[in-house]
Amino acid sequence: MKIRILRQKTPDTEPYWESFNYEGTMEISVAGVLDRLNYGDDIINDLGEKTDRIGWECSCLQGMCGACAMVINDTPALACEAFLKNLKGDEVVLRPLKKFPVVHDLIVDRSVIHETLKSTNVYIGEYNPKEKEDHEHQYLVANCLKCGLCLEICPNYTNGKSFYGAVYANDCYLVKARNRDKSRDISSSYAEHFANSCSKVLSCMDVCPMHIPTMSSMAKMNRG
Amino acid sequence: MKEILIIGNGISGMMCAIRCAELGMKVRLVAPGPSEQSQSVMAAGGINAVTERHEEGDSVKCHIEDTLKGGAYLAGRNAVEGLCSDAREIIHYLERIGTVFSVDEKDRPLLRAFGGQSYKRTHYCGSSTGKHIVSALIMEVRRFEASGLITRIMRHHFYSGLISDGRCYGALLYNEDARTLVPVYADAIVMATGGQNSLFGKTTGSSRCDGYAVGRLFMQGAALKNLEFIQFHPTTMETPQKRMLISEAVRGEGGRLFYMDGDRKVFFMEDKYGPKGNLMTRDLISREIIATGRDVFLDISFMDRKLIDSRLPEVRDICAKYRGIDISKEPIPVAPSVHYFMGGLAVHKDHSTNILGLYAVGECASIYHGANRLGGNSLLSAMYSGKVAAESISGESAGRKRADFESYIFAEQESFKKMLEADSPFAAMHIRDMLADTMREHMSIVRCEDSLSKGMEDVRYYLSVADRIHYDTSVSAYTNYSLCGILTLALAALTCADARKESRGAHYRSDYPEAGDEFRAATIITYNDGNMQVTFDRENTYED
16 A cells, blocks of 8 residues: 655655555554554654655544644544544545644644634633533543644634634533623623534544534524 | 742643733743643643533532542541532632633533543543643733733743752753753742653653653652552553543443454453443453453444544544544544553642642643542642642741752753763663553562563663763754663652562562452652652541
8 A cells, every 4th residue: 555645854844745555454543654654663654665654643542632643645634643544545644633733744833723722711710601611522622632733624614813713612611600700701702603604514523533513502602 | 029930831830830820920931832732731631520411329428438438448538528528619710711621501511421520521522622621721821921910931841840948949851952951949849741651652641751750750769659550440541652541421321332253343341341331440441351362342333433533533633633533433442551650759638749839730741540540539639739739838937048059050061061962873862761661560460579670681682881981962862861860760650569479450470469457548759869669648648
């Protein structure tokens, strides 16, 4: 099987494509394949040339940290959860998330996600719920990995300058649900940075690795 | 205003940062990635505490006794008393900052049973308690980021301590983007770098917790403690990418361990230890599983599917995703694997180390768990240690004159530059992989002198080549420069295991199968110019 990767040495250099041959089990995730390609005395591309080891990030290797988010065959996904046996065709194409600046190969800088949450004071402060809680929904929302897959697929999200995307909407809901004193402020930020620009394509929900029900968060935010 | 440098942004690092900020100190919180990527998010089962909603008969005293007994009486009583007595306040704090605990219909927290505990006292958030505590703490850190008291520094790694005459003044950090070493000075430095997973290759934990910082500080004079006590979690599942943890919550909810003898299921833990057999401590179950010599399974399929969905959703998903197993219909194949390190930087009750100004919290510090940690006590100790360290730092007087590190920094930067300019395909990961093979073979659940000696011989060889090789510059410089510290730590762990000629808790010696009274003390190991010295802390120096 061919593994085709969009690579980039540094943030300032030009990206380039490089392919590798993979022979082995199909019961393996893309993360496992990257590990195997990098393992060995040398790393050899499909032309038989020695090359640099492939840059990618991981921490938990079990879909709980979001570090390995990338675009796999045109679909944003976590590499540790995308299994070869489930991918179509005889080639796997990997590229870094395009909505974020590339640091190196498949590693991107997603700090904008945290910056937007910080700059608009998205924190609970003191637990002080408004009414009977929807506990299950809040549990799902608090699972958010901040992996950026929802932003990658979103047609409205560009660079996080004004529209902050689903990751933002869900955290806003969590704050509003768990501290009524922040309801007004957070609703106003939500309107400015999410509701006014979201065209409700909801592709964010299709790619979310934690299956967060963003639409329910939106419904509850809009309820006032 | 005091300035504090915290290395590591998992639960213990964040809790320490928050408490420092609450006490009016200014914090720099350093890590390679965001807190969402810390190992803490993988802590599954829960957090122990006896609160006013405790089971009838339970008490803080009982929590203390369970913890000391579970740790085979190696943990200091004073420290454990502090931990268990504050647990209630920690749960209330987590509730106050909005942690989404699992609750009943009246919004009261649910409790589950965990191994080695006399009563149900484990509070939980489904089967991803660590993740939910991380989510809540991140919001709280953000509150202090907004007020300027906490600054997060990402894509930076620890390189070394700035230590002179037994005092730490800061740290040299590796800036991944600029590819340079940068000195950062502070009034106190707190290590919150997690466990030593990479000694064993891929474990149930994060690949980022590798023990390097502890190894490097050891080489710089920090004393380490109890390195031979490594917890093998009895129920982990093999997958093509790593061994995955099957949370103790499964057994807490009634899960049963068995093996097949022909057509007959043998519930070996219940047969030997009675109805609570599946909830014995982790060290004991791991040894019993190995002793069966069979393929062992964990069964929860008898549980109502809806209950599995609400209480064990993450376990359900991991089994389905990585092995195609429906836990509501079939048992899970399990075996023990490395999970937690009871040993680490030796700390006093206030979390200070033997180096002034240097503190350690969370899994990289060794104090509460003795020879074996109870499930549900790691999240508790992560929270508590962060809090305690911040409070001790706050009580220290500030304004010491800084030592001169100019020539040290210059020399380190020069040798680092040389490493970056090397041109070699040699991958440090190869030696890490060889080390993992060595440790898995010689530092496993059952140990003996011959095997430990062979292990030490192997690691000494890796160390002898590590400083002579050129490194592969196409990988992160961290992977290369961390090798020596990791190898030194591994050698120290093997040395401690060799010195403890008895069996206790997670340390089992086939040549010394009984516990010996003369070893009822923590192991302390120090490093001086390449030589390691092991002593047993019979005077309880680290108790206070």
